[in-house]
Amino acid sequence: MASDGERYAFVAHWLDPHSSIIWKYQLMFFTADNSIAMYDIKNKRSFLKRTPYPSIRPEDLYIGATVTVYSRQLKVVGYDDEYTKKRLEHIQMTFALIKPDGVEKFGELLTEIYKHGFVLKRLKMCTMSPSEAREFYKPHSQEPIFEEMVLALCSGEVIGMEIIGDDATARWLKLIGPRDPGIANLEAPNSLRARFGRDKINNALYGADSKEDMERLRTLFFETPGFGKCPALQKDSTLCIIKPHAVLAGIAGEIIQHIMQSFNISGMESFNISHVDAAEFCEVYRGVVPEYTLMVQELSSGPLIGIVVSGVKNPVASSDCEGTTEAPPKTIVGIFRDFCGPADSEIAKIVRPKTLRAMFGIDKVKNAVHCTDLDEDGLLECQFFFKTHPKK
Secondary structure: OOOOOOEEEEEEEEOOOOOOOOOEEEEEEEOOOEEEEEOOOOOOOEEEEEEOOOOOOOOOOOOOOEEEEEOOEEEEEEEOOEEEEEEEEEEEEEEEEEEHHHHHHHHHHHHHHHHHHHHHEEEEEEEHHHHHHHHHHHHHHOOOOOHHHHHHOOOOOOEEEOOOOOOOHHHHHHHOOOOOOHHHHHHHHOOOHHHHHHOOOOOOOEEEOOOHEEEEEEHHHHHHOOOOEOOOOOOOOEEEEEHHHHHHHHHHHHHHHHHHHEEEEEEEEEOOOOOHHHHHHHHHHHOOOOOHHHHHHOOOOOEEEEEEEEEEHHHHHOOOOOOOOOOOOHHHHHHHHHHOOOOHHHHHHHHOOOOOOHHHHOOOOOOOOEEOOOOHHHHHHHHHHOOOOOOO
């Protein structure tokens, strides 16, 4: 995306949660060493001297992006100079949908999305009503199979996404291939519809075909109040969070694939939470674990994916207790906690090498996933993100 030694400049806003004042900054990114600097536009003074900041990468900076700098969530709202605009304006956002027949393979599909250079900005799992599906498919309303398309779209959960990449709309359409998987197998055998689709209606994926269509679909799916029904939270549920470091590393798809092989997922959505919200969520660990402050910093450092786990699909795999003599736990909270493994990934790699934290984590803070620890907290933690969280 960029060669060494370049400097990009953006306009970024920060909403002060205490005063509700929006502060405007010039955010500069230096590609030679992944360093950043900030300039306070209103007060006309330096706010942050140039400093290395490895958690921000060139691909994280685009119009509409949210990046976290020392616990401040900055929204990138524009380019600050013509050079940056000319160099980066080809970075686009597009809308992508996983249809009901493709949801079971979402982990594999998300891995393909990362593999082909896209960045996940936003996602939401929901179900559509017939009227919502007709509005979604409005450009296809004159097609003979329109009602069949609507019926298929209403047959189960869908997952909508905003993804970012070079010439994103055209590249996404090329990646998914022709609408008819039969034709896709002949013309684009490596396309996602050729590999995961069944027929012209149940072809696993959908994509916007223009900038205008992208804006229509993302506004409809993400910004329209009440659009898409999310399943009611059940008492026998537990929360999984794919942490920001894992999302940014592009391994969320692999993690989701492992979870879906053994568990039922009834809710999934991406979030960017503030330092204050992260501290509230982690309050139970304050004074209990020495890594509390670092845990809060990690959860508020970038996008995370919240998942409601609501049942066991594969008891043999999900209750694997390798390395322990304890009987398999009986509640969904305990079963999934056991599936995730010890909190410290370095320990997990030794005593429970097949668990999520052993396979995808780094240490006790960047351990890939958070899971509910106590049986009585399963529903409460799910509600924090999927019911009461103020900023989805």
